[in-house]
Amino acid sequence: MVFFGFMVCGVLTGYIADRYGRWKVVFGGYVWSSYFSLLTSFAPTYGWFIFLRSMVGCGVAGVSQGFVLKTEFIPAKYRAYLLPLGTIFWMTGSMLIILLGMLVVPTMGWRWMIRLSITPSIILIFLFKFIPESARYNVSAGKVDDAVKTLQWIAKMNRASLPPGRLVEPALKERGSWRILLSSSFRRTSLLLWYSWFVASFAYYGSVLSSSELLEKNLLCVMNADEEHQVKHRHESGRCYCIPFGKSDYQTLLISSLGEVALVPLNIVLLNVFGRKKTLVVLQLLTAVLFMMVNICTTMFGFTVLLFLLRSLVSMNFNVVYIYTAEVYPTVARSLGMGFCTSFSRIGGMIAPFIAQVLMSQSVIQALTPFAVACVICALGNFLLPIETRGRALLQNS
Structure with missing residues (x-):
């Protein structure tokens, strides 16, 4: 339901960001998602819970435009270094939520975990006065004049001065138009990116949910789950009796989360040496191989290593597709392009649980195969991307 809200509002927030500014959308997204996250912790019924979670998704759609805001401030020669480093902070959030689950859920319950999890967002809202609007927007x-003020502020911080002369650039009236995304210049790119984003989210959440499912239901080395393994999802008196994670399960998830940042140096090297397109192809093919290797019967240590590598690859793939999307579209449609892509990605996120969790109860190999196949098809499709963005200046218009 979070992904559903994200999908519905992804395009809308992208349009608003292109028409009225990135800063307003990102700030509003944090306020909105924090507010509805807090309300979720007081949900009286399951119906209210899933409705409020969908509202959280709408806010997160606005938050995702922060990547565009960040990209528009980074020079071309530094983008391949600085943008992948954002993975470190994503990983930090992942680890914090796992630690909260380990420490808070068994003692205080899930409601308090949600209340505590919004603390970073509340702090960030008060720090937004230090974040400027995109000068490119x-x-x-x-x-x-507003753009020049921002550039002067940056120059002052860097003890530098702006180049001589006056900034002269015509205003662009056609901002936030979907026609730009499907114009002859970007049609093939848009269609391939929509599928790439679908696969990126499908594979990422597939890896996260598959690992937790394999641990919770003890499906390691089980080729075809029998009734004993499926019983943990049977319903009795309208309630689902699930087995809580033990400390070792949380530790395995923590170690695998480290995989999302461990290979950042490799990600930076690939982006700089091979470019964005080839890097996407390599990562997607390797991800397909790792998905099938997770099915290998091994020890808990071996499973943790495979999970570590898989999480590294899916995270790197998601990071590269974010970077490529922000670089390939012009300023007049960059946020809308990102909005369309993130909306398609949430379709993959919504489908992933039904395969990684529901189908896993029937067969581990059948649950892992769709993720591998989707990655292979996506890798083949990315050969057809017409534009390489390595070292390329961001376009203002099409």
């Missing part, structure tokens, strides 16, 4: 919107 201001120029495209005809707010040249």
